[in-house]
Amino acid sequence: MKPAFDLLVIGAGFSGAVLAERFARVLGKSSLVIDRRNHVAGNAFDEYDGAGVLVHRYGPHYFRTNSERVRAYLSQFTAWRAAEYQILAFSDGRLWNFPINLNTFEQFLGRPSSTEEMEVTLAKWRVPLARPPRNSEEVIVAQVGRELYEKFFKNYTRKQWRRDPSELDPGVCGRIPIRTNRDNRYLTERFQALPADGYTPLIQRILDHPKIEVRLGITLRDVIGKVSFKHLVYSGPVDEFFQHRFGPLPYRSLRFEPETLPVPFFQPAVQVNYPNDFEFTRIVETKHITGQVLPVTTIIREYPEDYGPGREPYYPIPAPEAKAAYARYARLAAAYPNVSFVGRLATYRYYNMDQVIAMALAEFDRLTGSHGGHGEDHHTAPRRNTATTA
Ligand code: FAD
Ligand code: UDP
Numbered sequence: 001m002k003p004a005f006d007l008l009v010i011g012a013g014f015s016g017a018v019l020a021e022r023f024a025r026v027l028g029k030s031s032l033v034i035d036r037r038n039h040v041a042g043n044a045f046d047e048y049d050g051a052g053v054l055v056h057r058y059g060p061h062y063f064r065t066n067s068e069r070v071r072a073y074l075s076q077f078t079a080w081r082a083a084e085y086q087i088l089a090f091s092d093g094r095l096w097n098f099p100i101n102l103n104t105f106e107q108f109l110g111r112p113s114s115t116e117e118m119e120v121t122l123a124k125w126r127v128p129l130a131r132p133p134r135n136s137e138e139v140i141v142a143q144v145g146r147e148l149y150e151k152f153f154k155n156y157t158r159k160q161w162r163r164d165p166s167e168l169d170p171g172v173c174g175r176i177p178i179r180t181n182r183d184n185r186y187l188t189e190r191f192q193a194l195p196a197d198g199y200t201p202l203i204q205r206i207l208d209h210p211k212i213e214v215r216l217g218i219t220l221r222d223v224i225g226k227v228s229f230k231h232l233v234y235s236g237p238v239d240e241f242f243q244h245r246f247g248p249l250p251y252r253s254l255r256f257e258p259e260t261l262p263v264p265f266f267q268p269a270v271q272v273n274y275p276n277d278f279e280f281t282r283i284v285e286t287k288h289i290t291g292q293v294l295p296v297t298t299i300i301r302e303y304p305e306d307y308g309p310g311r312e313p314y315y316p317i318p319a320p321e322a323k324a325a326y327a328r329y330a331r332l333a334a335a336y337p338n339v340s341f342v343g344r345l346a347t348y349r350y351y352n353m354d355q356v357i358a359m360a361l362a363e364f365d366r367l368t369g370s371h372g373g374h375g376e377d378h379h380t381a382p383r384r385n386t387a388t389t390a
Contacts, residue, residue: 003032003226003227004227006023007019007020007029007031007229007230007232008034008231009232009235010034010234011034011042011236012037012039012041012042013044013235013343014041014203014343014356015042015344015346015356015360016042016235016342017033017040017207018073018206018360018364020033020207020212021209022360023211023364024210027368028211030211030212031213032227033212034215034216034219035217038216039200040207042203042235043061044056044058044061047200049260052294053286053292053297053298054198054286055298055300056284056300058254059254059284059302060282060286061199062186062187063194063195063353064189066354067358070354071191074195074357077205078196078201079195079196080195081196081289083192084185085185085187088267088268088273089152089273090273090274090277091152091274091275091276094107096108096152098152099178099179099186100179101180101184102118102182103182105180108148118180119180122143122145124145125146125148126142126143126144126145127142127146133174136153136157136165136169137166137173138166138170140174140178151275152273152275153165153173153176155276156275157173160252160304161304163317163319168317168319172318189354194289220236220241231338231339231340231367232338233340234339234340234341234346235342235346236346237249237251237346238333238345238347238348241346246329249316249325250317251313252306252307252317253308253312254303255305256301256302256303257280257303259299259300262295263295263296264294264295264296265285265297266297267285270284270288271283271285280302281303282301283300285297285298316344316349322348329348333346342359347359
């Protein structure tokens with residue numbers, strides 16, 4: 001007899017873990033959660049490295065949300081450590097405040113200034129549009145003009161995506177705020193904090209339930225036909241699920257290069273972006289936000305790479321033709337009522353953690369006919385397969 005579960009969940013990242021937890025805790029339904037990696041937490045995975053430094057293995061993960069439902073949900077499993085993420089950009093041989101704000105403007109002028117002067121100046125520099133911006137070049141140039149766009153956005157974006165900003169949706173560069181005050185925070189969401197003990201313990205606690213069994217280092221192919229289940233939750237790449245029937249979707253990959261150094265800190269902020277120099281896009285030093293006190297530090301350089309065999313599909317590409325290619329898979333996925341396609345890769349959306357958690361909670365509501373969110377999150381978490389990328 002095959003082992004029987006109510007749910008087979010592919011992927012132990014946030015989206016898979018949240019759905020398994022909701023079915024277990026609310027309805028007493030069983031799940032087998034598998035992941036092809038040898039750890040839970042998906043791309044949010046963090047761990048102590050050989051030097052004892054808590055690092056984010058797959059890029060910096062700054063938790064932020066405007067959703068009270070998502071914050072309250074996660075707070076059942078974690079305490080929070082306050083964190084205001086402040087980053088810098090390195091360009092023309094010096095560090096700049098980033099995102100662009102009054103401090104950056106003063107650095108640019110080389111003298112003190114004011115919000116009023118910055119607004120008047122930006123009004124002269126910006127290239128106004130009579131319609132909403134159609135791409136990531138327009139969205140920035142329409143706010144700050146060409147010079148600041150080229151200094152901070154153009155080459156970083158080309159490096160990160162191997163595409164010109166004009167070929168990417170406005171939301172890619174448009175998600176970076178531009179301010180005329182002295183607010184140095186990278187993000188705009190109301191709630192910004194880190195899970196007190198890290199992301200991996202948080203997801204372990206979400207999955208810690210007698211009705212949830214977790215098996216790591218195995219793939220969907222290893223279990224299919226060997227266990228029985230009523231419903232499948234899939235959080236891997238949607239094109240892979242359908243054996244690339246309509247051709248592979250484009251993704252962007254990364255290589256992470258860690259280095260431990262015998263100093264308490266390497267750089268003055270958790271993240272320094274390199275828009276123009278070097279092959280990496282950013283250097284991340286998590287000690288700045290975890291509050292660890294150690295005589296050593298670990299930095300991780302992030303190198304963008306083309307996606308291919310042996311590489312992880314870290315980013316779906318938020319661009320019109322990629323979205324159109326995904327739409328064919330979305331239509332196919334909609335014909336599988338016994339499969340929930342959830343998360344960043346299965347719905348091909350450039351989503352943050354809070355958005356995939358909101359999506360998983362909304363999917364639970366949809367499957368069970370409940371109204372847990374009272375409609376609150378439905379603008380941040382479109383029903384599966386209906387919304388477009390980013
Ligand atoms: P994932 O975390 O990708 O989990 C899916 C899991 O499924 C993976 O572990 C994978 O191994 C497994 N899997 C796939 N296919 C199979 C299969 N066939 N069989 C078995 N297992 C399979 N979000 C933020 O909110 N703030 C940030 O600062 C932030 N920074 C980021 C930086 C980088 C570099 C990246 C790549 C992402 C960042 N994110 C950030 C986004 C965040 O990582 C995602 O929103 C979130 O982790 C997505 O969760 P998920 O469950 O959808 O997918
Ligand atoms: N970006 C940029 N310059 C920067 C930072 C960001 O041009 O210094 C653009 C780039 O296209 C990037 C996007 O804004 O991919 C979103 O940046 P974010 O830091 O949010 O990216 P993520 O953490 O998701 O990689």
